[in-house]
Amino acid sequence: MKSEALQRLADEDLMPLVAGKDAAAFEVFYDRHGGAAYSLAHRIVGDPAAAEDVTQEAFLSIWRSEAGYDRTRGSVRAWALGIVRNRAIDALRREASRVPRLDYDDDAVLERRPAPERTEAEAVRRETARSLRGALDKLPSEQSKVIELAYYGGFTHSEIARMLNMPLGTVKGRMRLGLEKIRSHLAEGLAEGAV
Amino acid sequence: MSEAQHHPWGEELAAYALDALDPDEARRVEAHLAECERCRADLRWLEPAVDVLAESVVQATPPARLREELVAITRSEARQAQPGGWRPGWRAWALRPATAIAATAIVAAGIAGYALRGGGTEGGPAVSEVPFESAPAAMGAVAVLERHGDSATLRVSNMPAIEDDDVYQVWIQHRDAVEPSSAFRPDTSGDATTTIPADLAGADAVLVTEEPERGRTRPTLPPLFEADLD
Numbered sequence: 001m002k003s004e005a006l007q008r009l010a011d012e013d014l015m016p017l018v019a020g021k022d023a024a025a026f027e028v029f030y031d032r033h034g035g036a037a038y039s040l041a042h043r044i045v046g047d048p049a050a051a052e053d054v055t056q057e058a059f060l061s062i063w064r065s066e067a068g069y070d071r072t073r074g075s076v077r078a079w080a081l082g083i084v085r086n087r088a089i090d091a092l093r094r095e096a097s098r099v100p101r102l103d104y105d106d107d108a109v110l111e112r113r114p115a116p117e118r119t120e121a122e123a124v125r126r127e128t129a130r131s132l133r134g135a136l137d138k139l140p141s142e143q144s145k146v147i148e149l150a151y152y153g154g155f156t157h158s159e160i161a162r163m164l165n166m167p168l169g170t171v172k173g174r175m176r177l178g179l180e181k182i183r184s185h186l187a188e189g190l191a192e193g194a195v
Numbered sequence: 196m197s198e199a200q201h202h203p204w205g206e207e208l209a210a211y212a213l214d215a216l217d218p219d220e221a222r223r224v225e226a227h228l229a230e231c232e233r234c235r236a237d238l239r240w241l242e243p244a245v246d247v248l249a250e251s252v253v254q255a256t257p258p259a260r261l262r263e264e265l266v267a268i269t270r271s272e273a274r275q276a277q278p279g280g281w282r283p284g285w286r287a288w289a290l291r292p293a294t295a296i297a298a299t300a301i302v303a304a305g306i307a308g309y310a311l312r313g314g315g316t317e318g319g320p321a322v323s324e325v326p327f328e329s330a331p332a333a334m335g336a337v338a339v340l341e342r343h344g345d346s347a348t349l350r351v352s353n354m355p356a357i358e359d360d361d362v363y364q365v366w367i368q369h370r371d372a373v374e375p376s377s378a379f380r381p382d383t384s385g386d387a388t389t390t391i392p393a394d395l396a397g398a399d400a401v402l403v404t405e406e407p408e409r410g411r412t413r414p415t416l417p418p419l420f421e422a423d424l425d
């Protein structure tokens with residue numbers, strides 16, 4: 001199939017071609033989601049080279065059908081980013097020691113690097129991410145902390161409870177409240193259409 | 196009163212959605228989800244909040260080489276996935292070049308044994324032709340290594356066409372290490388001749404791979420050809 005025709009396909013229609021070893025379809029898939037995937041990997045592992053490895057591993061696992069896409073389990077993008085997140089957490093866990101990176105300043109690190117040529121799609125991606133961060137920024141810090149430790153740090157709730165020296169029930173309760181608030185912000189349309 | 200207080204599984208579901216449960220706890224939640232539509236609906240409601248965590252990170256631009264490598268790998272594997280193709284563990288090969296190739300399905304290129312020609316009649320060194328073994332991904336191409344003392348010339352014919360920026364790269368293998376030698380692109384007929392300037396004395400093998408660009412310091416794809424120099 002010609003590249004222009006592939007570009008017009010929805011993600012859900014592209015994935016069967018990728019599963020059928022259509023390399024051109026895979027390139028379209030990567031161009032759509034590679035940037036978000038690399039960014040998420042970078043946020044988790046905190047290192048450009050490691051983020052590159054994680055992203056490559058994740059996309060190759062998708063290409064090699066080790067992880068097949070199932071339409072009933074959400075969008076292609078959320079599914080792909082879930083695979084990237086799992087690979088990144090695995091990479092973190094392979095490290096002999098690790099510390100929570102709650103104070104990691106992505107903006108400062110990334111903005112210091114030479115500005116690449118930014119396409120319109122990339123500009124939209126950055127703006128969407130900014131607006132979504134607004135939903136996170138509205139959370140009380142005690143809620144965002146446990147959520148970030150779990151999602152970006154790969155820690156279990158019991159590990160977080162020990163780390164923060166608080167009851168397990170408190171950790172789980174803050175996770176729930178935090179997710180509910182983010183979800184409510186989405187429902188109110190603060191980030192409508194972005195997820 | 197919050198949803199969590201209404202239903203005792205609410206907090207477990209949030210931790211589950213965040214992948215923050217221990218494996219045993221996660222299995223218990225999954226067993227409950229299989230039976231409880233209310234919790235399945237609750238989880239579906241929470242999941243977009245987790246998706247926000249993935250999408251809200253500061254957006255960075257991945258290095259161009261990441262795309263290039265993925266494209267090179269997937270194009271190669273797509274060719275190999277065709278009928279009669281070959282599916283190598285390229286990553287394992289790249290990490291252990293000396294051993295992994297022996298485990299891959301290599302077919303003879305149709306040139307049996309060593310052949311000697313020349314040598315003595317014009318006073319020059321003997322020229323020996325070393326046979327290559329080829330992978331199915333070579334699509335029937337033929338390669339011959341002509342050794343002149345410790346240097347050599349590689350002649351290939353009927354090579355598969357490659358992308359504009361791609362090259363065929365020659366590698367010299369010494370034990371578990373490989374070093375790049377010459378790189379070449381075949382003509383429109385798929386033929387090419389390239390000199391291998393490296394000293395082959397003591398080398399164990401000569402390999403040829405397809406690479407996404409010149410200047411690679413280690414192979415990114417499994418070899419199309421291998422010639423043992425023992």
